[in-house]
Amino acid sequence: MPELPEVETVVRDLRPRLVGRRFRHVEGSSQPLRTEVSWDRLGLVLGHCVEDVRRRGKWIVVCVAREIYLVIHLGMTGQLVITQGEAPQLPHTHLIFSFHQSTEQLRFRDIRRFGSARVFDSPEELEQFFKKTGLGPEPFDLDPKYWRERLAATSRNLKAILLDQCIVAGVGNIYADESLFVARLHPARRGRDLSAVEARRLREAIATVLTRAIEKRGSSIRNYVGGSGLKGEYQHEFLVYGRKGQPCVRCGRAIERIVLAGRSTHFCPRCQKRKDEG
DNA sequence: ACAGGATCCTGGGGGC
DNA sequence: TGCCCCCAGGATCCTG
Numbered sequence: 001m002p003e004l005p006e007v008e009t010v011v012r013d014l015r016p017r018l019v020g021r022r023f024r025h026v027e028g029s030s031q032p033l034r035t036e037v038s039w040d041r042l043g044l045v046l047g048h049c050v051e052d053v054r055r056r057g058k059w060i061v062v063c064v065a066r067e068i069y070l071v072i073h074l075g076m077t078g079q080l081v082i083t084q085g086e087a088p089q090l091p092h093t094h095l096i097f098s099f100h101q102s103t104e105q106l107r108f109r110d111i112r113r114f115g116s117a118r119v120f121d122s123p124e125e126l127e128q129f130f131k132k133t134g135l136g137p138e139p140f141d142l143d144p145k146y147w148r149e150r151l152a153a154t155s156r157n158l159k160a161i162l163l164d165q166c167i168v169a170g171v172g173n174i175y176a177d178e179s180l181f182v183a184r185l186h187p188a189r190r191g192r193d194l195s196a197v198e199a200r201r202l203r204e205a206i207a208t209v210l211t212r213a214i215e216k217r218g219s220s221i222r223n224y225v226g227g228s229g230l231k232g233e234y235q236h237e238f239l240v241y242g243r244k245g246q247p248c249v250r251c252g253r254a255i256e257r258i259v260l261a262g263r264s265t266h267f268c269p270r271c272q273k274r275k276d277e278g
Numbered sequence: 279a280c281a282g283g284a285t286c287c288t289g290g291g292g293g294c
Numbered sequence: 295t296g297c298c299c300c301c302a303g304g305a306t307c308c309t310g
Binding site for chain 1: 279280281282283284286287288289290
């Protein structure tokens with residue numbers, strides 16, 4: 001579910017409510033997450049204060065004193081929310097953190113359990129983890145030369161390239177389709193076939209789309225909520241995603257849906273031509 | 279190197 | 295009402 005704008009929204013919601021809080025207790029469900037949660041590791045955060053909450057790609061990084069890092073991925077249906085301790089426990093709640101001198105709790109729910117939580121106890125270990133996954137650069141400081149070279153070096157289609165977290169971090173299925181529409185590029189075009197102008201258009205479209213989506217607190221289609229439990233609003237601004245058969249906002253032609261990289265892919269066949277000159 | 283499919287899960291919606 | 299199939303903001307592994 002959550003892509004960069006949704007994760008960024010969670011992080012912005014959580015930061016002011018978590019920083020300074022000292023972890024008191026953690027408990028969880030018996031059902032395992034995709035990556036096994038090590039209770040020993042989770043216990044490392046107890047007794048220490050949250051110093052910051054950050055985002056890297058689609059990863060949430062809760063920075064805890066003593067250089068301990070709680071790293072959470074929301075998968076498709078993950079929710080990381082602050083609630084009152086007496087609030088009823090919803091189904092599929094897998095982790096509950098409580099704090100000293102606070103009635104609030106940090107709860108992690110995940111219906112499909114594609115999400116994960118882990119703890120690292122040094123900056124080096126955290127870096128090593130991101131390095132091992134090959135996580136690419138953030139989309140807002142994509143170096144133009146790096147971007148052109150990565151595109152030129154591959155014959156993969158643009159949809160697959162955008163979904164590849166090693167090339168650019170944070171883009172998922174919704175924002176890949178929206179970005180390609182804004183850049184007026186067919187999702188099946190090959191990376192190496194893009195001109196310098198097209199490569200630049202795509203790079204700028206990604207930043208534009210993600211920035212606007214963050215402003216609208218992300219997209220809530222079914223499960224997503226921010227760190228305070230609020231839904232996002234960007235779904236009302238989708239130009240192509242989920243709009244199969246509906247008229248293109250730019251030219252009126254019906255939006256098409258195909259499958260690329262194993263994912264639903266939406267585009268306007270007139271505005272996004274396979275060949276140049278849309 | 280790359281595409282495509284299957285896999286991990288649960289739940290909602292549509293068709294019959 | 296029930297059942298069956300398809301679909302879903304992700305990522306990874308295996309095959310050809």
